[in-house]
Amino acid sequence: MSSSYEAIYAVVRRIPAGRVSSYGQVALLAGYPGQARLVGYALHMLQGRIDVPWWRVLNRLGVISNAYEPELQRTLLEREGVLVNEQLQVDLKQFRWEV
DNA sequence: CATATGACCAAAC
DNA sequence: GGTTTGGCCATAT
Structure with missing residues (x-):
């Protein structure tokens, strides 16, 4: 397992x-x-x-880039209260994680 | 071993 | 200002 992945996973786990x-x-x-x-x-x-x-990570436009389970990702996000429109996009101004 | 591709992005043009 | 161009690193072939 590449060490760099652990640091990345650690950060992703910090996303509320x-x-x-x-x-x-x-x-x-x-x-x-x-x-x-x-x-x-x-x-x-x-x-x-x-x-x-992983589902809390989107590309810089707020669009779901997941090529495997885009619908699953939308479901998981909406379950947490994140609104996703028909184009698999989220309003970053509203939901972006502020450090 | 060399080339190609990918759940990307910032800078350059 | 939208579009193209590099560059970054890990897998796949």
Whole structure:
């Protein structure tokens, strides 16, 4: 297991329920500025594990980028009170996780 | 081993 | 200002 993933997962676990973050923000907080891609890959590797709240991570436009289970992600977010529109987009001004 | 691709983003043009 | 271009790192082939 690549060590960098643990730092990324640790940050994702810090995202409060009902809030969302972006790949870039997670990368920055994990100590990998500008390496949003690494975050995407790390979450990709989870393949649906629920010990990390991967569904709270969206791309910088607030859109669900998940290629595997986009509908599941929407369901999980809405269960926490996060509104997701028909285009799988969230209002970042309202739900973005402020550190 | 070299190339390609990906749940991305900031800067450059 | 929208669009293109690099760059970053881990897997896959």
